[in-house]
Amino acid sequence: MADVAHRAGVSISTVSHVLNKTRTVAPETVEAVNNAIDELGFIPNILARALAQARTSTIGVALSAITNIYFGEVVRGMQAECTRSGYFLFLTDTADQPDHQLEVIRALHERRVDGMVLAHVPDPDNRAVKYLEKHQIPAVFVDRAIDGQFDQVLVENRKAMQSLVTHLAAHGHKRIGLVSGLKGLATSIERQEGYQAGLKEAGLPFDEGFLECGESEIEPAYQAVLRLMRLPRPPTAIVSANNKMTLGMVRALKAINRRIPKDIAIAVFDDFEWADSFDPSLTALAQPCQEMGIRAIKLLLRRIKAPQRRPVRMFLEPELRIRHSCGC
Amino acid sequence: MADVAHRAGVSISTVSHVLNKTRTVAPETVEAVNNAIDELGFIPNILARALAQARTSTIGVALSAITNIYFGEVVRGMQAECTRSGYFLFLTDTADQPDHQLEVIRALHERRVDGMVLAHVPDPDNRAVKYLEKHQIPAVFVDRAIDGQFDQVLVENRKAMQSLVTHLAAHGHKRIGLVSGLKGLATSIERQEGYQAGLKEAGLPFDEGFLECGESEIEPAYQAVLRLMRLPRPPTAIVSANNKMTLGMVRALKAINRRIPKDIAIAVFDDFEWADSFDPSLTALAQPCQEMGIRAIKLLLRRIKAPQRRPVRMFLEPELRIRHSCGC
DNA sequence: GCGGCGAGTGATATCGATCTCCACTATCGC
DNA sequence: GCGATAGTGGAGATCGATATCACTCGCCGC
Numbered sequence: 001m002a003d004v005a006h007r008a009g010v011s012i013s014t015v016s017h018v019l020n021k022t023r024t025v026a027p028e029t030v031e032a033v034n035n036a037i038d039e040l041g042f043i044p045n046i047l048a049r050a051l052a053q054a055r056t057s058t059i060g061v062a063l064s065a066i067t068n069i070y071f072g073e074v075v076r077g078m079q080a081e082c083t084r085s086g087y088f089l090f091l092t093d094t095a096d097q098p099d100h101q102l103e104v105i106r107a108l109h110e111r112r113v114d115g116m117v118l119a120h121v122p123d124p125d126n127r128a129v130k131y132l133e134k135h136q137i138p139a140v141f142v143d144r145a146i147d148g149q150f151d152q153v154l155v156e157n158r159k160a161m162q163s164l165v166t167h168l169a170a171h172g173h174k175r176i177g178l179v180s181g182l183k184g185l186a187t188s189i190e191r192q193e194g195y196q197a198g199l200k201e202a203g204l205p206f207d208e209g210f211l212e213c214g215e216s217e218i219e220p221a222y223q224a225v226l227r228l229m230r231l232p233r234p235p236t237a238i239v240s241a242n243n244k245m246t247l248g249m250v251r252a253l254k255a256i257n258r259r260i261p262k263d264i265a266i267a268v269f270d271d272f273e274w275a276d277s278f279d280p281s282l283t284a285l286a287q288p289c290q291e292m293g294i295r296a297i298k299l300l301l302r303r304i305k306a307p308q309r310r311p312v313r314m315f316l317e318p319e320l321r322i323r324h325s326c327g328c
Numbered sequence: 329m330a331d332v333a334h335r336a337g338v339s340i341s342t343v344s345h346v347l348n349k350t351r352t353v354a355p356e357t358v359e360a361v362n363n364a365i366d367e368l369g370f371i372p373n374i375l376a377r378a379l380a381q382a383r384t385s386t387i388g389v390a391l392s393a394i395t396n397i398y399f400g401e402v403v404r405g406m407q408a409e410c411t412r413s414g415y416f417l418f419l420t421d422t423a424d425q426p427d428h429q430l431e432v433i434r435a436l437h438e439r440r441v442d443g444m445v446l447a448h449v450p451d452p453d454n455r456a457v458k459y460l461e462k463h464q465i466p467a468v469f470v471d472r473a474i475d476g477q478f479d480q481v482l483v484e485n486r487k488a489m490q491s492l493v494t495h496l497a498a499h500g501h502k503r504i505g506l507v508s509g510l511k512g513l514a515t516s517i518e519r520q521e522g523y524q525a526g527l528k529e530a531g532l533p534f535d536e537g538f539l540e541c542g543e544s545e546i547e548p549a550y551q552a553v554l555r556l557m558r559l560p561r562p563p564t565a566i567v568s569a570n571n572k573m574t575l576g577m578v579r580a581l582k583a584i585n586r587r588i589p590k591d592i593a594i595a596v597f598d599d600f601e602w603a604d605s606f607d608p609s610l611t612a613l614a615q616p617c618q619e620m621g622i623r624a625i626k627l628l629l630r631r632i633k634a635p636q637r638r639p640v641r642m643f644l645e646p647e648l649r650i651r652h653s654c655g656c
Numbered sequence: 657g658c659g660g661c662g663a664g665t666g667a668t669a670t671c672g673a674t675c676t677c678c679a680c681t682a683t684c685g686c
Numbered sequence: 687g688c689g690a691t692a693g694t695g696g697a698g699a700t701c702g703a704t705a706t707c708a709c710t711c712g713c714c715g716c
Contacts, residue, residue, distance in 0.1 A: 041462060041463065043434070043437055043438055043463070044438060045379070045438070045440060046438040046439050046440070047375045047378050047379050047384070047439065047440055048379055050375050051373070051375050051376055051379060056375070058439075065394060066393060066394070066400045066403050066404065066419075067400070067404075069397065072394045072395070072400075075394050075421070076394065076395075076421075079421065088435055089420070090418060090419075091394075091418075091419035091420065091421075092417070092419065093403070093404075093407065093419075106371070107416055109371055110371055110372060110373070110374040111374050111375065111386075112373060112374070112375055134369060135369065135371070218601070247601060247602060247605060250605045251604070251605050254605060254607070273546070273575060274575060274602050276579070277575060277578045277579050277582060277606075278605075278606070278607075279582070279606075279607045
């Protein structure tokens with residue numbers, strides 16, 4: 001910036017004021033400065049600015065966004081909202097592992113992001129949450145509910161899952177299985193509750209044997225489905241509680257030659273690009289991912305401005321997309 | 329840091345040296361400093377360090393990584409390599425749009441990343457490349473070849489695509505179509521050349537009518553396939569040149585009720601998680617994505633150390649994964 | 657007894673911006 | 687004329703770290 005000032009024949013202060021429009025500068029001076037900037041190819045050093053201003057205008061994101069397309073969509077929403085308000089996203093991938101998440105949060109903190117958007121990763125010591133509280137970092141949690149005093153953007157999992165189950169029941173299924181997500185995850189619990197509520201609403205008994213944990217991942221879900229199908233009286237319909245487990249489920253049913261929906265009906269939580277290209281296309285609950293991202297950023301910016309405000313929990317409604325895997 | 333120094337009863341210099349192990353400090357002093365750090369919950373400000381050292385130990389990534397799972401895998405590789413060498417990744421998504429890419433590059437530059445990894449986005453003015461050259465930013469391009477003097481990690485597209493075509497020809501197909509990628513992309517051109525080479529090797533004529541552009545995206549590919557199938561003598565096999573177009577292709581064939589591989593055989597470039605769960609499973613060329621990420625980071629770190637070294641172009645080999653969509 | 661050396665430490669300039677305070681000029685009103 | 691005020695510009699402290707240089711204190715050897 002000193003170079004620019006020298007070349008334009010003004011002081012550093014003036015260059016700064018031209019750059020930030022923080023006070024009126026004579027038009028000729030402005031032009032001289034701008035010319036100097038162009039000629040020198042000057043790019044301001046945001047680090048120095050951040051140091052002086054004590055804010056970076058960037059938001060840290062700690063999700064398994066690269067690993068899971070679901071969060072990819074959420075990030076898209078955040079990005080849109082950020083460009084709208086002049087913020088910049090610093091993306092990191094936690095791979096849903098607590099150690100890694102903690103590292104990533106620390107790295108973002110060292111880089112002094114103004115706030116963070118996270119999805120909770122189950123951790124016996126709850127280190128991430130404690131860290132955020134201790135250092136008073138403005139943060140918004142998405143998708144997975146947590147206990148602490150944080151803003152949260154969540155999905156109405158129970159009712160949604162309930163509707164999925166009653167839909168299958170309406171097709172006459174009396175033995176409906178669930179491949180549920182990682183233990184300890186709020187979404188897993190809520191979806192499981194919704195599953196039971198759905199059974200109840202349909203007047204069906206809850207059979208523990210029909211509930212298998214797929215750990216929110218492909219391979220465990222594959223095994224879970226195999227276990228379900230090996231039962232003496234296996235389910236005639238299965239629900240998967242997230243997109244990755246859906247893949248494990250499809251693979252497993254294919255491996256043991258069960259035809260969908262003839263031999264077994266399925267319906268799944270999470271919609272995704274490929275869901276309607278399967279044979280048959282998958283009946284799925286689509287979560288409002290982008291909306292979630294937008295809301296999260298809005299909440300976060302509000303919190304950055306007013307750190308003392310009471311935390312908000314916000315619930316979004318998924319949309320049931322009926323296709324053919326359920327027997328429709 | 330001043331607080332820490334005060335609390336430990338030493339100078340700021342000493343705290344810095346303890347933190348960075350840049351000179352020998354008496355064990356008692358080290359302990360005093362570490363205690364002070366713990367008690368105060370001190371987290372160093374990387375921005376200030378970066379300002380003083382003129383390097384950030386972070387690498388900027390400008391890809392369509394969130395949009396395209398293919399690049400997601402590449403990022404995974406980069407991440408692994410970065411943690412190995414103490415660097416941190418700053419991820420951004422370009423959505424494969426030149427304007428957006430330019431913005432993102434500028435933002436990364438303002439934040440003074442030590443170097444960048446990019447995938448070229450076709451741009452009539454070639455602004456991104458010019459920008460990198462002008463500001464002498466260490467950069468490595470992946471996946472898509474470009475002209476300028478940059479390190480590049482690429483895939484051997486021609487031979488790979490050729491093998492895909494000859495494989496289909498070996499099944500007796502004489503009319504083989506191609507849904508090719510975005511015009512102007514090096515990968516699109518190379519894959520198309522490989523397609524023609526494959527036809528030649530199999531002794532088949534090249535029919536321009538069997539070559540349709542799918543623009544590397546779902547919807548245009550969908551339309552491209554419909555056009556192909558409306559020909560008076562439609563192809564009996566189609567090749568898709570990337571993962572997104574594969575989805576468009578599958579949707580289109582489903583829409584017009586063509587059975588794979590009975591009515592039409594398909595084989596695709598890019599493998600992905602769902603490819604083996606389709607009915608039938610998709611014969612695909614798997615690119616060494618993670619390997620690509622690892623190589624890119626290694627090259628970039630080398631270039632950061634030695635900016636004057638001659639640029640390197642490196643080619644990786646994809647792997648043909650034969651499944652059932654080809655008729656096998 | 658003095659110079660040399662190595663280990664341990666501190667004072668201070670520096671990185672590149674912002675921001676507060678102060679200085680100067682021109683215009684206006686009385 | 688003179689003070690008040692608006693418009694414009696600069697000097698220098700500051701942000702929180704690193705880096706350079708210099709200093710003190712023992713200890714060794716001659």
